[in-house]
Amino acid sequence: MRTSLTSLLLWGAASFTSVSAQEPTCKYGDDPNIIAHTGTPVGSLKTYQGASLYVSEPSSCKNPSIGVIYLTDAFGIQFVNNKLLADSFARAGFFAVAPDMFEGDPAPFDLATPGFNATEWTLLHNPTAITPILNKAIAYIQSKGITKIAATGYCFGGRYSFRLLAAGTGVKVAFSAHPSLLEDSEILAITGPISVAAAEIDAMMSPARRSQIEGFLANNVSQPYQVNLYGGTAHGFATRGDITLPEQKFGKEAAFYQAVRWFSAWA
Numbered sequence: 001m002r003t004s005l006t007s008l009l010l011w012g013a014a015s016f017t018s019v020s021a022q023e024p025t026c027k028y029g030d031d032p033n034i035i036a037h038t039g040t041p042v043g044s045l046k047t048y049q050g051a052s053l054y055v056s057e058p059s060s061c062k063n064p065s066i067g068v069i070y071l072t073d074a075f076g077i078q079f080v081n082n083k084l085l086a087d088s089f090a091r092a093g094f095f096a097v098a099p100d101m102f103e104g105d106p107a108p109f110d111l112a113t114p115g116f117n118a119t120e121w122t123l124l125h126n127p128t129a130i131t132p133i134l135n136k137a138i139a140y141i142q143s144k145g146i147t148k149i150a151a152t153g154y155c156f157g158g159r160y161s162f163r164l165l166a167a168g169t170g171v172k173v174a175f176s177a178h179p180s181l182l183e184d185s186e187i188l189a190i191t192g193p194i195s196v197a198a199a200e201i202d203a204m205m206s207p208a209r210r211s212q213i214e215g216f217l218a219n220n221v222s223q224p225y226q227v228n229l230y231g232g233t234a235h236g237f238a239t240r241g242d243i244t245l246p247e248q249k250f251g252k253e254a255a256f257y258q259a260v261r262w263f264s265a266w267a
């Protein structure tokens with residue numbers, strides 16, 4: 001279910017709204033109606049310093065004091081679920097910005113797609129390529145006068161939630177759902193509070209690895225932390241959970257509100 005650039009632009013153009021003066025100052029809500037699993041995204045695409053950003057602003061409140069940099073899974077901002085979840089953060093009162101981390105080259109849903117080489121793709125979209133794009137997204141949020149910045153990341157992007165908690169990035173607090181390819185050094189380098197959502201079935205974060213990560217957070221890192229395990233879920237559930245299945249729907253929603261509450265507590 002990839003979407004064309006044209007439809008992205010249409011969605012953006014159709015959904016632009018301005019915030020009126022009577023609207024309340026943003027508070028960070030956990031109203032169960034905030035999260036949307038389906039429908040039409042309401043944000044818009046912007047280019048900043050050459051980086052392509054999906055931007056979703058709160059529409060029911062003004063002056064959001066916290067910005068969220070949304071770090072996608074390998075399917076990028078082109079995947080509608082990522083745009084809808086970024087919109088959900090905006091409905092929760094955050095200024096949400098999802099950079100196109102793969103510069104128009106997201107992974108296909110079917111890794112067996114002819115011509116797609118996952119090893120090559122991962123080597124190409126490495127931290128050296130991605131970090132400057134994330135820095136532009138952070139600078140864009142800061143250009144709006146927002147200094148409190150939270151990172152939310154999923155699968156491939158979940159690793160970057162940790163990376164953005166290293167010193168000097170401008171990010172204060174982060175949430176990471178089922179991170180892929182996360183390295184020990186990236187966990188040990190965090191300088192802010194981290195919240196993790198873990199899947200029951202996850203080759204990228206097995207029970208043994210999860211317990212090792214918990215050990216690092218408990219013993220080797222002096223930061224507030226939280227690790228929640230969601231039963232009945234598999235890798236990817238926080239963006240791609242099958243919402244027709246009650247445990248997966250609960251997990252996807254609870255992981256979202258986990259991030260919202262973490263950011264409002266620690267940003």
Ligand SMILES: *[C@@H]1O[C@H](CO)[C@@H](O)[C@H](O)[C@H]1NC(C)=O
Pocket residue numbers: 117118119120123
């Ligand atoms: C995939 O890419 C890797 C790294 O460039 C290369 O070593 C490997 O041979 C490629 N595999 C195929 C099937 O082309």
Ligand SMILES: *[C@@H]1O[C@H](CO)[C@@H](O)[C@H](O)[C@H]1NC(C)=O
Pocket residue numbers: 216219220
């Ligand atoms: C983490 O802390 C434990 C307990 O203090 C210690 O034994 C271990 O060497 C530390 N690991 C790292 C990587 O610093």
